[in-house]
Amino acid sequence: MKLKGKVAVVTGGGGAIGGASAELFAAQGAKVVVSDFNGRTAQQVVDKIRQAGGEAVLAEADVSKVPETAKIIQAAMDAFGRVDVLFNVAGVELVKSLHEHTEEDYDRVMGVSLKGSFFCAKYAVQQMMKQGSGVIINMGSIAALNGHAQLASYCAAKGALINFTKYLAIEYAPYNIRSNCICPGTIATEMVKRAAAANPDLVEKNVLQHPLGRMGEVREISDVALFLASDEASFITGVSIPVDGGYSAGKVYR
Numbered sequence: 001m002k003l004k005g006k007v008a009v010v011t012g013g014g015g016a017i018g019g020a021s022a023e024l025f026a027a028q029g030a031k032v033v034v035s036d037f038n039g040r041t042a043q044q045v046v047d048k049i050r051q052a053g054g055e056a057v058l059a060e061a062d063v064s065k066v067p068e069t070a071k072i073i074q075a076a077m078d079a080f081g082r083v084d085v086l087f088n089v090a091g092v093e094l095v096k097s098l099h100e101h102t103e104e105d106y107d108r109v110m111g112v113s114l115k116g117s118f119f120c121a122k123y124a125v126q127q128m129m130k131q132g133s134g135v136i137i138n139m140g141s142i143a144a145l146n147g148h149a150q151l152a153s154y155c156a157a158k159g160a161l162i163n164f165t166k167y168l169a170i171e172y173a174p175y176n177i178r179s180n181c182i183c184p185g186t187i188a189t190e191m192v193k194r195a196a197a198a199n200p201d202l203v204e205k206n207v208l209q210h211p212l213g214r215m216g217e218v219r220e221i222s223d224v225a226l227f228l229a230s231d232e233a234s235f236i237t238g239v240s241i242p243v244d245g246g247y248s249a250g251k252v253y254r
């Protein structure tokens with residue numbers, strides 16, 4: 001019970017990694033706010049948590065709209081009275097090069113990943129400052145650590161989250177608020193299936209670049225999120241952890 005008595009907010013909680021993380025957090029004793037703009041899939045996660053004996057509420061919201069980010073944190077306050085953990089998982093992929101990008105493409109990708117995480121963090125830290133504790137986990141990517149062809153706005157958004165994570169760590173350390181980022185390699189989810197549908201070759205070649213020679217599993221990300229959210233990581237703040245089968249360690253020649 002690594003999160004016993006804690007209240008956790010998970011955005012993108014109706015998706016693969018967010019849903020698995022919400023369920024794992026709840027199984028470890030957290031009361032969870034499952035937030036997603038897809039209310040149907042997020043409600044399914046809430047139902048699963050409750051069926052397993054846990055506590056969860058739904059907060060249907062579009063994180064790219066600032067007033068809705070405030071509502072997510074308010075939902076945690078209304079249901080459980082505090083916010084101990086914010087896991088900013090919501091994100092969208094877009095396989096598109098810069099020279100093809102429209103303003104709408106940029107706004108969508110940056111709006112969900114960067115702006116959404118930024119403003120969810122804003123409203124969460126306002127509460128965490130009052131509590132004198134809190135944990136924020138942002139969702140980066142290997143595309144945050146290195147350039148990736150055809151992922152123009154995705155690289156820009158995820159890369160920015162790494163330094164935003166460091167910023168949060170520095171500014172809010174005096175309030176005992178920790179901030180870290182997870183940078184997954186390619187994980188077997190619908191998002192990757194969609195990217196593969198757009199460009200199968202890109203995903204296949206990408207997987208071969210993981211030294212462990214496979215995609216990661218959702219659980220391999222949620223386990224790291226649980227660790228970072230828990231007191232086991234009490235002296236870790238401001239870091240971005242690759243969880244990528246060795247992808248960012250160096251080049252593989254296959």
Ligand SMILES: NC(=O)c1ccc[n+]([C@@H]2O[C@H](COP(=O)([O-])OP(=O)(O)OC[C@H]3O[C@@H](n4cnc5c(N)ncnc54)[C@H](O)[C@@H]3O)[C@@H](O)[C@H]2O)c1
Pocket residue numbers: 011012013014015016017018035036037038041061062063064089090091092093112113139140141142183184185186187188189190191192
């Ligand atoms: N799957 C991978 O290989 C991989 C690798 C690195 C990073 N990531 C990141 O992990 C996160 C989760 O990815 P996933 O594979 O679980 O994808 P997913 O598509 O299953 O989950 C993403 C969730 O975000 C939600 N979402 C999208 N736009 C939203 C918005 N405006 N407001 C609120 N919610 C919104 C979607 O409805 C979905 O439930 C993303 O940030 C993604 O960029 C994934």
